[in-house]
Amino acid sequence: MIPVSYFFILSLLLFALGVIAFFAKRDLITMFMAVEVMLNAANLSFIALAKATQLLHGQVVVFFIITVAAAEAAVGLAIILLLFRQKRTIKAEEFNQMKG
Amino acid sequence: MAIFLFFLLAFLCVGSILAMIISRNQAHNALFLVLAFASLAGLFGLLDAPFIAAIQVIIYAGAIMVLFLFVIMMINLKEGIPAERKRWTVRLSIFLALLLFFQLALAIRGAVASFSRPSAEPASASLGSVTELGRLLFTDYLYPFEITSLLIIAALVGAMVLVKKKDGI
Numbered sequence: 001m002i003p004v005s006y007f008f009i010l011s012l013l014l015f016a017l018g019v020i021a022f023f024a025k026r027d028l029i030t031m032f033m034a035v036e037v038m039l040n041a042a043n044l045s046f047i048a049l050a051k052a053t054q055l056l057h058g059q060v061v062v063f064f065i066i067t068v069a070a071a072e073a074a075v076g077l078a079i080i081l082l083l084f085r086q087k088r089t090i091k092a093e094e095f096n097q098m099k100g
Numbered sequence: 101m102a103i104f105l106f107f108l109l110a111f112l113c114v115g116s117i118l119a120m121i122i123s124r125n126q127a128h129n130a131l132f133l134v135l136a137f138a139s140l141a142g143l144f145g146l147l148d149a150p151f152i153a154a155i156q157v158i159i160y161a162g163a164i165m166v167l168f169l170f171v172i173m174m175i176n177l178k179e180g181i182p183a184e185r186k187r188w189t190v191r192l193s194i195f196l197a198l199l200l201f202f203q204l205a206l207a208i209r210g211a212v213a214s215f216s217r218p219s220a221e222p223a224s225a226s227l228g229s230v231t232e233l234g235r236l237l238f239t240d241y242l243y244p245f246e247i248t249s250l251l252i253i254a255a256l257v258g259a260m261v262l263v264k265k266k267d268g269i
Binding site: 005006007008010013014024040057062063068 | 102103106110113114117118120121126129130133136137140143144146147148149151152155156159160163164167168171172174175189190192193194196197198200201204205208211212215227232233236237240241244248251252254255256258259260262263
């Protein structure tokens with residue numbers, strides 16, 4: 001029987017790594033992947049809580065989070081593709097104007 | 101045995117995300133992320149959530165990461181992104197992450213205290229079974245479940261409209 005706190009600490013670690021990856025990386029695609037890492041860290045703590053409380057609602061929330069992440073990935077990658085067509089690069093610093 | 105499996109999967113997960121931060125090739129990053137998601141699915145399995153573990157592998161590691169790989173393939177950068185970003189950005193991000201880490205750790209310390217006492221009732225066998233999850237989805241969470249389909253249709257149409265080329269086809 002693994003203590004729930006281990007899962008919480010792992011989830012915390014993953015979330016912090018996601019934050020570092022989001023700010024340290026320069027290309028839009030990897031930054032977007034970092035967002036997925038943070039979403040998954042939240043999923044892990046939801047499932048750990050579902051186990052700790054013996055309630056299934058945590059798993060339902062994770063189900064919805066995964067669905068929203070899929071929709072978000074589709075739209076986000078479409079936007080990244082559009083940005084690439086406009087400037088032929090995906091470096092984050094190149095996109096510093098509201099009106100391109 | 102379970103604790104050994106936990107540490108194996110946790111190190112695999114954290115290590116592949118660290119590799120994602122260090123590596124500069126987007127395709128490698130995506131594959132590292134697939135490894136991280138697969139080991140997370142193993143952790144979900146350890147937590148009595150076999151259905152969530154399955155959709156983690158099918159949707160995250162399967163569908164979403166393949167979408168990422170397709171976009172990386174379409175963009176096809178000839179050279180990698182050089183690491184000429186100012187050093188303070190990385191330092192600031194590590195500082196921010198540590199701040200967030202300790203803040204959340206304080207919050208979790210309070211939450212864990214209420215779960216640390218051993219639960220009297222034995223683990224119910226139905227936790228995580230697909231039957232129970234499906235029943236919950238179609239009773240208590242019926243409206244959110246139906247609205248999800250609307251969200252996915254909107255995302256699909258939105259993505260198609262966004263990527264469509266302006267001149268004709």
